[in-house]
Amino acid sequence: MAPDAMRTAAQSLSDARPVSYWLDDPGRPRALPALTGDEHCDLLVVGGGYSGLWTALLAKERDPGRDVVLIEGDEVGWAASGRNGGFCAASLTHGLANGLERWPEEIGTLEKLGARNLDAIEETVARYGIDCEFERTGEIDVATEPHHLDELREWHEELHRRGITGVDFLDRDAVRAEVDSPTFLGGLWDRRGVAMLHPAKLAWGLKRVCLDLGVRMYEHTRGLDLVRSGAGMAVRTPYGRVFAGRVALGTNVFPSLVKRVRSYTVPVYDYALMTEPLTPEQCASIGWKGRQGLGDSANQFHYFRMSADNRILWGGYDAVYPYGGRLSADLDQRPETFLKLAGQFFACFPQLSGVRFSHAWGGAIDTCSRFTAFFGTAHRGRVAYAAGYTGLGVGSTRFGAEVMLDLLAGEETERTRLEMVRSKPMPFPPEPFAWAGIEITKRSLAHADGNGGRRNLWLRTMDRLGLGFDS
Template sequence: MIDPTVHPAFQGTKFFPYWLDNPAAPSPERELTGEVRAGLAVVGGGFTGLWAAIQAKETNPTMEVVLIEAGLVAHGASGRPCGIISTSIMHGLANAARVFPKDIDQLEELGRINLDGFKRDLDRYGIDCDIEWNGEITAAISHEHIEVLREDYELHRAHGHDVTLLNKAQAQAEINSPLFEGALWGKHRSGTVHPAKLAWGLKAAALRLGVTIYERSPLERIENQPHGLALYTPAGVLLTERVFFATGVAKIGVGDINRRVMNVQDHIMATEPLTPEQMARVGWQNRQGFYDTRTQLNYGRLTKDNRIIFGGSVTYHYGEHTDPDENRAATTYAGLIEAFFKTFPQLHDVRFSHAWGGPIDYCSRGSVFVKPYFKGKAVFVAGYTGFGVAASRFGATMGLNTLFGRDAPEQRLDIVQKGSSYIPPGILRWIGAKITFAALDGADAQGGWKRAWIRFVKALGFPM
């Protein structure tokens, strides 16, 4: 395995998200102090919370909507992903077929409606987030995976997707990697976005609509009251009729939440901007985001200034800190560096400007869920399992419809009616995660107990 502490490509690398390392970042809002009242409180300043605040204000402009964020807007999971967006609200069509087969047509339609609304909202609020509607590619990295692509192709075609199945030469003509044996190219309703700029744009839109935002105001305690909830922060209290918890994997004092979502850490690197000559080596003229078909997959995309964002090394840390110290250790990225140079050996002369980790709100069904709390006075929305950039808008809609008792289409489907099941806690979770991630690492090539374990975990209903 490559030692990043001596590798020339990793010298001077900053252990901080590339997206957030930007002078255009907005100034923070003030901390919550004293007593504040609201008709709706949103807890969490990531994508889901921001969409929820905006949609609530759009629906009822006179309602006082207050959002509190423990740190800074976008500095949690929403400022750390690769930034590939797609039409699915279910972590992909195959996962929808696995989890909710009888509702798949309705879920596909809801996904299309959501992404069309996503595009409209960017235009309506003038959000400049480097959006590129350039499609996405799933690349097979072995002959064995070609049949998986074929099955995926047939499934997408059956549900009206404009997809193209590429052979080895065609796949490598799109993205020149010697690993790619073929690919599935989805051409519409997918692309890439600058996630921090998206979150900052949503923040600006929320403020313009009249949402009050408090940053550096972590939720410390919740008190159930006869006509609402009291949310205590270090310097104040927010008294509210309803609460929308958009807190992902953060621990907020509701134990049941942390039994339904699990904090796993994904890791990502950003190269320096590629020169025109380096870009010519990889092709990539259509600039699609890509995933490969390995069990422990890698993925990548290009930025506006032609950096490659490359990620896919997932780990688990006992205690589930949202940003553990390991994210700032060069050795954490050894496997990811090796995977990058196997994927793009012709880019032997690139350097990595940034490397970072971020939390994924993994849940048992691999897709967003909504769960009411405090006898319906609050809802929790999370569980995107890594596919939340665009699906977060739908999550906000679903959560608000649940919270306010609206008769909306998704409320009659199993995505709302059936919640996400428990994930074993404590030491059992740690042991299971450690064995699973050890199995994922090399399962495709090595087989044996690793594949057997993954089959066992899938049989329990967990997405892999």
Template structure:
């Protein structure tokens, strides 16, 4: 019998929650001041901020499925303060503005917490930080370097030796740990539901089950074509994550990568005692191919990552949310990490798309004469950074020069990724180089060249 048993093929966050569409599809032609394409976190934050800035603005959000159907409702719920995909990558790529990026990232997370409290959104938002665990000898030195870097940028950080790491979370695989206090955890589906309701209360017009099939100039505005109607809008924000970006130029920057996750049944008090983990922080491995894992509010363990998969020709259509090979690999790694939980069942298994870029940070910009703005490419750190991206997109549509739009991270695009048939082998060769570094601790020539070009593998 499979180790996955009768695990349900859906995100654990959706268990017991009605995630179906709360609104009907667009079935006629209409007009709007602003159309937002994509009902995930970027789109929801964009709607909220647009309506707070101008309460009389007519805003429509068009979502192909239901709110949070994509990565926003499928992720691990890790809330990161980083806008640069980690301090190491920020220091290597934007050394002159990293202090500002750090400040803006911390302000962004603080303001998310303030908004959730003010709106009384119960999303289990906790600023509990995380611990990165070394499981190979060469990773111990890497944690020391990360600790020193954290101290340079004012990040509260604590190095744990082997005994301290294993005392905190009881796993025989840990050789050291780095406990950082910035950021935390959230229930992403509850977060999205709360943001949706907040946007609707401010006047958002929401149409789910509505796929946008094209954008084109329409006089001084943009025509958004859908299957059963169209919207004539003054401005548009594209917030489509890894899905069809509707702009040809973005296909050279955003790579859809499939990420897979498991969740266990709720642990008993005895099982919880066997693993410690009393601080209930998020956990990750220190390698390039890493697991991320956490406890949920009902004491399950969510366990994901490691085997990110790119499929030839960048498919994004449903049908790849389940991958036996990867889910079984994750289950084996889980039992190696926590052998004391060998009898724990997995109750949920799922997958979702990550919108990665070569730089591991989003790509921002405008199109159609400044009528369209986009913010995509969060590469797994979008739970908090999506709010920042939404504000950048609104700044861009307004033509405003702000502390956000002045950033090189915002103004400069990442290195484009080659199209097929070159893209698939390029991704596989790079993955092999990253796995080799994990095994040996040595950064090979390919990764060194990529580092010089600002590709995001220093993160």
């Protein structure tokens, strides 16, 4: 970055609050008391992010008489569910291309279930009056390099051959008529497969609905261990225990209470900026009247969108894996990444020179080697888990909740018959091999971005093995 550009980027960050914009809200609900003593229930849900909240809500909808308890180690929605970009996608497979590569025989079913899942989220938000700024605007994948444009055009042709509709190819003029950036060369607009929302308000709304349905909820109550207890299970917490017939684990990036699951995920830290509200003149300079989500087509990609109050969220690019999978609040702030992101923002939107960022934050995502969630049971079917959403959990966690409830019920359903549900990703190796492999992959992806998209031997080998790494 040139010195003048670096100075401009640094100045834009001078007032940025080191907290997620979504969570920095005076309407944030007060935390509920921690569990003290013992509880008994039919179903215990561990984790108060989207995964756990959807599980508790759907469990009560399936059986209103079921006694459900949810425990959360901090506050509902405080982690990835309150720090993401608010892209709620229909895809259950981290995009159609990834699904086609891994499960070509069942991709039609996966796409159908994903579309049904997004429709159900929209219906639930409306039925329960969850004010999470839900907008079914779709998402545009934009090309910023000539080889991106070729790849998008080829992919659009492939979609047409497969009879998949609702995705439009946009040339340079068409994409810039939607959102005006001199870096945009074209794009693919998925018009119905993605919704934009306020992620923290979704979590808080789900919390309110769960409580209204009779779920007993305890915050600041961490699950410490999981053991058999008679015909059911028991989870120990700092000040008590919960005895339950069945347990659903929605802990995602945090170490699973089923220890054998831990090697399947690693934490990756993702970072984002939020601008101050744009003026009407600034909004006019970029267009963006359709309010679509956007993502560029590089391996190290950015995701960006407009908030309800006309701010721009700008995130992605850097994906930081801490050696040993260490989770630490210290890693939520990374000034070198914020500086890089700010410089890239002004390169994308030079007409917004002078805009300042109000918030800068980061957080950990649970990543698995196939980029999609995986599922399973433990303790003879008394415990179910879902993890590995790899940054696309805003929508697919609801599907994961359905899977966990099916597994706990011992039911064979259209969901549990899926190879995606019955199979596991390849686990990550122990250190130092995990760190070395991830770093080599990241550097190879960055090299490919600067080399016309050409993938080196390492990446081609990872492709053949069905492995990878994605920011």
